[in-house]
Amino acid sequence: MLENIGRFLSLSDANVRFVLLGSLLIGSTGGLLGSFAVLRKRSLIGDALAHAALPGVALAFMLSGSKALPILIAGATLSGVLGVLCIQFIVNFTRIKADSAIGIVLSVFFGIGIVLLTHIQRSSVGNQSGLDKFLFGQAAAIVNDDLKVMSILAIFIITAVLLLYKEFKVLIFDPGFMQSLGFSTRLVDLTLMGLIVLTVMVGLQAVGVVLIAAMLITPAVAARFWTERLHVMILLATFFGGLAGMTGTFVSSLAPRIPTGPVMVLVATGFFVFSALFGPRRGMLARWHRERANRQRESRQHLLRACIELEEQQGRQHFSPQELSAELQWPQQRLERQSKRMVRAGLMQLRHNGWSLSQQGREEGLFVVKSHRLWEHYLFYRDILDMDHLDRPADEVEHLLTPEIITRLENLLEREQVIDTQRIVNIHASSSLYRPGGQDD
Amino acid sequence: MIEISGTFWIIFTAILVASSCSLLGTFLVLRRMALLGDALSHAVLPGIAIAFFLSDSRAVLPMFFGAAVFGLITTLLVEIFYRRWRVPEDAAIGIVFTALFALGVVLISVYAGAVDLDQECVLYGEIAYTPWDMLLWDNTEIGPRPVWILGTVLLLNILLVVCFYKELLISSFDPAMAVSVGISATLMHYLLMGAVSLTTVAAFESVGAILVVAMLIVPGAAAYLWSDSLPKILLTAVLFGVISAVAGYYLASIWDSSIAGAMVVVLGIVFLLSLFLAPRQGVVARIWQRLILSLQMAKDHMLLNMVRREEVAQAWRWSRSEIIGAAAVWPPIARMAFASLQRAHLLAIADGEVRLNESGRQRGLQLLRNHRLWETYLAQLGLPADHLHDPADAVEHFIDGELLQEIDAEVADAQVDPQGKQIPRID
Numbered sequence: 001m002l003e004n005i006g007r008f009l010s011l012s013d014a015n016v017r018f019v020l021l022g023s024l025l026i027g028s029t030g031g032l033l034g035s036f037a038v039l040r041k042r043s044l045i046g047d048a049l050a051h052a053a054l055p056g057v058a059l060a061f062m063l064s065g066s067k068a069l070p071i072l073i074a075g076a077t078l079s080g081v082l083g084v085l086c087i088q089f090i091v092n093f094t095r096i097k098a099d100s101a102i103g104i105v106l107s108v109f110f111g112i113g114i115v116l117l118t119h120i121q122r123s124s125v126g127n128q129s130g131l132d133k134f135l136f137g138q139a140a141a142i143v144n145d146d147l148k149v150m151s152i153l154a155i156f157i158i159t160a161v162l163l164l165y166k167e168f169k170v171l172i173f174d175p176g177f178m179q180s181l182g183f184s185t186r187l188v189d190l191t192l193m194g195l196i197v198l199t200v201m202v203g204l205q206a207v208g209v210v211l212i213a214a215m216l217i218t219p220a221v222a223a224r225f226w227t228e229r230l231h232v233m234i235l236l237a238t239f240f241g242g243l244a245g246m247t248g249t250f251v252s253s254l255a256p257r258i259p260t261g262p263v264m265v266l267v268a269t270g271f272f273v274f275s276a277l278f279g280p281r282r283g284m285l286a287r288w289h290r291e292r293a294n295r296q297r298e299s300r301q302h303l304l305r306a307c308i309e310l311e312e313q314q315g316r317q318h319f320s321p322q323e324l325s326a327e328l329q330w331p332q333q334r335l336e337r338q339s340k341r342m343v344r345a346g347l348m349q350l351r352h353n354g355w356s357l358s359q360q361g362r363e364e365g366l367f368v369v370k371s372h373r374l375w376e377h378y379l380f381y382r383d384i385l386d387m388d389h390l391d392r393p394a395d396e397v398e399h400l401l402t403p404e405i406i407t408r409l410e411n412l413l414e415r416e417q418v419i420d421t422q423r424i425v426n427i428h429a430s431s432s433l434y435r436p437g438g439q440d441d
Numbered sequence: 442m443i444e445i446s447g448t449f450w451i452i453f454t455a456i457l458v459a460s461s462c463s464l465l466g467t468f469l470v471l472r473r474m475a476l477l478g479d480a481l482s483h484a485v486l487p488g489i490a491i492a493f494f495l496s497d498s499r500a501v502l503p504m505f506f507g508a509a510v511f512g513l514i515t516t517l518l519v520e521i522f523y524r525r526w527r528v529p530e531d532a533a534i535g536i537v538f539t540a541l542f543a544l545g546v547v548l549i550s551v552y553a554g555a556v557d558l559d560q561e562c563v564l565y566g567e568i569a570y571t572p573w574d575m576l577l578w579d580n581t582e583i584g585p586r587p588v589w590i591l592g593t594v595l596l597l598n599i600l601l602v603v604c605f606y607k608e609l610l611i612s613s614f615d616p617a618m619a620v621s622v623g624i625s626a627t628l629m630h631y632l633l634m635g636a637v638s639l640t641t642v643a644a645f646e647s648v649g650a651i652l653v654v655a656m657l658i659v660p661g662a663a664a665y666l667w668s669d670s671l672p673k674i675l676l677t678a679v680l681f682g683v684i685s686a687v688a689g690y691y692l693a694s695i696w697d698s699s700i701a702g703a704m705v706v707v708l709g710i711v712f713l714l715s716l717f718l719a720p721r722q723g724v725v726a727r728i729w730q731r732l733i734l735s736l737q738m739a740k741d742h743m744l745l746n747m748v749r750r751e752e753v754a755q756a757w758r759w760s761r762s763e764i765i766g767a768a769a770v771w772p773p774i775a776r777m778a779f780a781s782l783q784r785a786h787l788l789a790i791a792d793g794e795v796r797l798n799e800s801g802r803q804r805g806l807q808l809l810r811n812h813r814l815w816e817t818y819l820a821q822l823g824l825p826a827d828h829l830h831d832p833a834d835a836v837e838h839f840i841d842g843e844l845l846q847e848i849d850a851e852v853a854d855a856q857v858d859p860q861g862k863q864i865p866r867i868d
């Protein structure tokens with residue numbers, strides 16, 4: 001085992017180098033084209049394409065008697081494309097929907113492939129051992145000649161993507177705009193489809209028809225969690241794909257009984273799970289963190305507002321926990337937890353006669369109250385909502401209002417003579433100076 | 442004692458697999474859940490494998506249990522990825538089933554030597570070994586184990602369809618109505634998914650985890666082309682399944698190959714035939730309908746052209762080739778249309794000059810009236826004058842009887858159309 005690892009990592013064996021380079025190429029082209037496929041909502045076309053390629057591989061072998069990769073790939077491409085055309089035909093000409101059409105083509109072509117393969121296996125032509133690697137993949141079977149074919153195809157694919165990057169980008173994000181510029185979206189779409197076909201064919205031998213769809217989908221979706229920019233996503237997907245490809249090859253070279261394809265897929269899935277958890281903005285951890293921070297800010301602002309409004313009503317600055325929890329309609333424990341947090345943050349103080357706001361707390365509290373009331377005024381005077389329905393929407397939005405928005409709101413309401421900016425009063429209070437249209441009583 | 446041959450048991454097993462799959466698969470097709478079915482049948486593999494290793498045999502219950510657990514995991518993971526992690530739904534399905542299937546294959550490969558379960562079995566099953574897998578009862582053989590398992594599953598599936606027939610029918614064809622009459626869409630969804638997991642596991646040993654997808658989806662989809670009524674679709678689907686089982690067995694023995702694969706090939710042929718030959722949905726029927734329609738339209742346009750000409754110049758004469766050229770359709774169709782007008786005695790032909798005879802003129806005026814009434818009607822709806830002709834052109838062929846009376850009432854007493862042309866009166 002150790003000996004194996006050493007031999008593998010030293011790269012002294014020429015065959016190891018071929019296999020590694022091959023799986024790197026497969027993984028990275030998969031990630032590259034997969035990004036476009038996933039964003040174009042064509043994730044599962046790759047699956048149908050790959051399954052549909054199987055009878056082509058078998059037929060190419062039966063007709064030519066050769067196991068040379070270019071011949072097998074040619075056969076695979078023909079039957080893969082035929083499969084995709086069949087899907088189109090079924091969807092266009094019958095009432096059968098796309099999902100069923102994909103399922104039908106995928107499974108029937110695969111069935112034909114299995115019949116051909118088992119027939120080859122059982123007949124005297126024998127020696128089908130070269131073909132069953134197309135099912136679950138066997139990267140170890142990559143030899144120098146195969147690598148040449150793969151490299152040429154991979155270089156072609158990468159060049160094509162570089163040249164057509166802008167077209168693909170527009171196609172994905174704004175096909176309508178593309179058409180209005182006079183480009184044919186159909187043509188670009190077909191080109192993209194053609195490149196996806198080539199990518200699948202490059203990987204067929206090493207990953208296998210059953211699982212190669214994952215090499216398109218999984219790295220791309222994983223990369224999506226790290227960025228909002230297309231070129232970063234593509235680079236990352238390429239990286240994830242390449243790494244998954246090499247790791248898969250490495251593992252299956254240690255234990256040759258394990259086919260390469262499934263290992264690659266599992267490594268890629270690992271990248272996906274890692275990215276989904278730890279991705280900076282879209283990741284679960286970041287989202288959970290953000291949601292928690294939002295909830296905490298909300299609680300803090302509610303408590304601050306309650307203190308300020310109680311001060312206005314009662315004319316004193318110290319309140320018992322009972323008063324506060326009644327005002328907020330919070331359970332006692334929640335109030336206590338939140339208050340302690342506020343004390344730690346220097347926003348409140350606990351004296352013998354009750355809770356009170358600190359200087360800093362009062363400043364922030366006044367801002368919160370101002371936001372809340374300005375927003376209520378705005379909703380009310382713009383006739384967006386009536387008096388009875390103001391509190392909740394104002395509540396939901398006020399936490400998101402920034403000081404700039406507040407200033408703008410203030411200027412706007414002042415210009416329309418709705419408020420006196422020096423004194424923003426509670427719109428619900430009966431002593432309010434302000435009425436619709438800015439008229440005094 | 443009657444000796445039952447191995448061939449019989451294999452075909453019988455195949456029939457059981459095919460009919461339980463087609464029964465359920467029809468609903469997958471109708472409810473647009475084909476890909477979820479596909480994903481599920483792949484994703485239960487690790488469950489089967491783990492149960493296999495733990496129980497060290499092909500005991501049925503652990504396998505069902507393992508598959509049920511992984512079926513549930515699949516459905517849950519797809520939901521989580523899609524709803525919580527915001528991965529597009531098709532990508533989520535793709536990630537989940539490939540990952541689980543890969544896990545299953547790795548497990549099976551790692552323990553390959555240790556147990557009697559290998560990659561071939563995953564790919565295309567071992568239906569050919571059915572006759573050697575006899576169950577014993579009191580030291581008597583009571584039929585192969587797979588027959589008993591699949592028979593039970595088939596009965597369960599039939600029971601499911603019979604008991605929930607109304608619910609399945611409504612929620613498949615009209616989900617909104619299903620909700621409004623209080624049928625739980627979620628319950629139906631999970632019942633079906635559960636049944637699909639169960640059937641996949643039962644079929645796994647016989648046809649493998651991938652080919653079972655074809656048995657699920659293809660018969661239902663093919664049957665859907667033949668009929669509009671659910672009972673007929675279900676029966677046709679099962680019939681197709683049975684045909685594939687019998688024909689598949691013989692195909693595989695004639696052309697030495699996998700029986701399960703050959704069954705799928707037969708299903709493919711059945712689907713292809715349905716695709717082209719089904720009475721109303723088939724491609725041939727549709728092309729035929731389209732041909733009839735364009736012939737009708739070409740005939741109408743010829744009559745209209747001639748009537749319009751006569752409006753301007755009473756004594757106008759056309760040659761046959763002029764009429765065909767002016768019809769603005771593919772010439773062979775135009776020639777057929779001309780011949781058909783001639784056969785219907787609507788034309789008067791003398792010395793290569795073509796005119797309308799009285800009945801032809803009546804028919805042409807009728808069409809012209811339809812066209813101009815429709816234009817008037819559209820103008821009343823507020824369509825601008827230069828957008829009237831084309832829609833009227835498209836609709837004029839289909840206006841008759843009741844609709845004509847309605848439009849007549851709608852645009853009462855219109856004498857001229859919006860372009861100021863006379864609307865002909867028909868007595």
